[in-house]
Amino acid sequence: MTELRSYLGGDWRPGVGDEIALVNPSHAGRIGHVRRAQGLALAVAHARDTGGPALRALTFAQRGRLLERMAAVIHAERDALLDLAGRSGGNTRGDAKFDVDGATAVLSVYAELAKGLGDRSHLIEDDAQPLYHGSKLRAQHVRLPRHGVAVHINAFNFPAWGMIGKAAVALLAGMPVVSKPATSTSALAHRIAELVLADGMLPRGAFSLLMGPAGDLLDHLEPQDVVAFTGSADTGRLIRSHARVLATGARINVEADSLNAAIIGPDVARGTELFDALVRDCTVEMTQKAGQKCTATRRMLVPSALMDDLQEVLVERLDELAARVGDPADRDHRMGPLASAAQLRDVRAGIQRLCECATIVRGDPQRRSFGGEGTEAGFFIEPVLLATTPQVALDATAPVHRTEVFGPVATLLPYDGLAATAGRVVGAGEGSLVSTVYSDDRAFVREVLHQAGPHLGRLVVVQEKTARASLPPGGVFAVANHGGPGRAGGGEEMGGLHGLELYTQRLAVQTGASQLARLLASD
Numbered sequence: 001m002t003e004l005r006s007y008l009g010g011d012w013r014p015g016v017g018d019e020i021a022l023v024n025p026s027h028a029g030r031i032g033h034v035r036r037a038q039g040l041a042l043a044v045a046h047a048r049d050t051g052g053p054a055l056r057a058l059t060f061a062q063r064g065r066l067l068e069r070m071a072a073v074i075h076a077e078r079d080a081l082l083d084l085a086g087r088s089g090g091n092t093r094g095d096a097k098f099d100v101d102g103a104t105a106v107l108s109v110y111a112e113l114a115k116g117l118g119d120r121s122h123l124i125e126d127d128a129q130p131l132y133h134g135s136k137l138r139a140q141h142v143r144l145p146r147h148g149v150a151v152h153i154n155a156f157n158f159p160a161w162g163m164i165g166k167a168a169v170a171l172l173a174g175m176p177v178v179s180k181p182a183t184s185t186s187a188l189a190h191r192i193a194e195l196v197l198a199d200g201m202l203p204r205g206a207f208s209l210l211m212g213p214a215g216d217l218l219d220h221l222e223p224q225d226v227v228a229f230t231g232s233a234d235t236g237r238l239i240r241s242h243a244r245v246l247a248t249g250a251r252i253n254v255e256a257d258s259l260n261a262a263i264i265g266p267d268v269a270r271g272t273e274l275f276d277a278l279v280r281d282c283t284v285e286m287t288q289k290a291g292q293k294c295t296a297t298r299r300m301l302v303p304s305a306l307m308d309d310l311q312e313v314l315v316e317r318l319d320e321l322a323a324r325v326g327d328p329a330d331r332d333h334r335m336g337p338l339a340s341a342a343q344l345r346d347v348r349a350g351i352q353r354l355c356e357c358a359t360i361v362r363g364d365p366q367r368r369s370f371g372g373e374g375t376e377a378g379f380f381i382e383p384v385l386l387a388t389t390p391q392v393a394l395d396a397t398a399p400v401h402r403t404e405v406f407g408p409v410a411t412l413l414p415y416d417g418l419a420a421t422a423g424r425v426v427g428a429g430e431g432s433l434v435s436t437v438y439s440d441d442r443a444f445v446r447e448v449l450h451q452a453g454p455h456l457g458r459l460v461v462v463q464e465k466t467a468r469a470s471l472p473p474g475g476v477f478a479v480a481n482h483g484g485p486g487r488a489g490g491g492e493e494m495g496g497l498h499g500l501e502l503y504t505q506r507l508a509v510q511t512g513a514s515q516l517a518r519l520l521a522s523d
Helices: 039-057 060-076 078-089 095-118 161-173 182-198 233-240 244-248 273-291 303-323 343-354 419-427 442-455 495-504 513-519
Strands: 006-008 011-013 016-024 029-036 137-145 151-152 177-180 207-209 226-230 253-257 260-264 297-303 359-363 384-387 410-415 431-438 455-464 503-513
Touching: 006 039, 016 078, 016 182, 029 182, 039 137, 039 151, 039 177, 039 207, 060 078, 060 095, 060 161, 060 182, 078 095, 078 182, 095 137, 095 161, 095 182, 095 273, 095 495, 137 495, 137 513, 151 161, 161 177, 161 182, 161 226, 182 207, 182 297, 226 233, 226 455, 233 253, 260 273, 260 419, 260 442, 273 297, 273 410, 273 431, 273 455, 297 303, 297 419, 303 359, 303 410, 343 384, 343 410, 410 419, 419 431, 419 442, 431 442, 442 455, 495 503, 503 513
Parallel strands: 151 177, 151 226, 177 207, 226 253, 260 297, 260 431, 297 410, 384 410, 431 455
Antiparallel strands: 006 011, 006 207, 016 029, 137 503, 359 384
């Protein structure tokens, strides 16, 4: 059986110790294995000392052309990558496109941004300012690439987009990357890395791939390094409190748990395009990637008068989808399995916790029969919709505000239709990546913006006249900030040029006006 090796120190290297099996989650058949890597101290030093100077020697425009080439190489193998996403991650064709095409889209966006930055290797943040009235001395803020390595620890749900999305920003900023994909779905990340590295486009040391366990990776951090982590809040806390992180002050960015919400205004009524958009979005967010998205809607805040109508329609839609859950190798199946046996156990346990405060109104978490041969051994679960009471919705200690079930699971929460109440309920989740408000009531939306906004990284507003053209909130775009406060990790990624801030150092340069202009001219 094939071992998927790490690419460290400029070479593909076998691991050591016991094999860790990689399986097809539709039927648990083995597709390869990884083993523990060794020599991480030398690998990190190679990236820092070889890849870093090579990238910093390039201008933004030159780095952007590297990203363009990466996008072209990945896109050329798109069909094969989509097939691999199905085998290694249980993705339907549509889910695989969401991941793989998302990766090339981020590369393309940052390649385009690079053209605007031109032939310089530093960013000018603002205009030069006099130090005091009448002074000829000026101060100006610039951003320079950090002289370290960007360590990326990625989640299992987006092995393509998660790896390449982070790498695109770091490489453009001028920092080399050591990427550590989640093991269960790492076959797709490994193949993409093979394609990019085989092309020879990147400077030596600019990109490294660590397969299998992270081992002592964080023990080798230095003060100029950056760690960007996507995963559970518990692991995020461990990284933040790691002894080496505390000792060096290495920069940390965390994107973690997120109890995202759909906030339905009191003006929404059945039979409108706004209602239809709401149903469409909530159905997509529950079932796309089998609900394994950090941006998926987990809580639906429903005005009490609309509760019966929304529940009825959602149950109908989810029933239709539940009949087409199965092995994504059959393209008639609309939802595939969860990524691993551990994930299935966690989702079932999470549903049990939610049942402490809510009732299942559609779905059987113990269902065993799904479409496709051999799927009884797979990691499947059908969509599960729960509902609770207005009292529970307002109880910040209730499991619905404490437990993110990372699967096709969401809960209906009735409320009084007031924006202040909606903000209170959203805030009970203690920080989310994204929430969506559905309403044509401008006053309601404005108050939601101010009441719920501080608890969010992104707010999507959907109105009747834009309902048909609106996009589900789970899509993450390179031009918008991705991150959220509190439980969501407190991090920020992408957001166009804002994404470069994580990998660069703000520097205030203070000198005479003419000297400042010469220093900061194009390289």
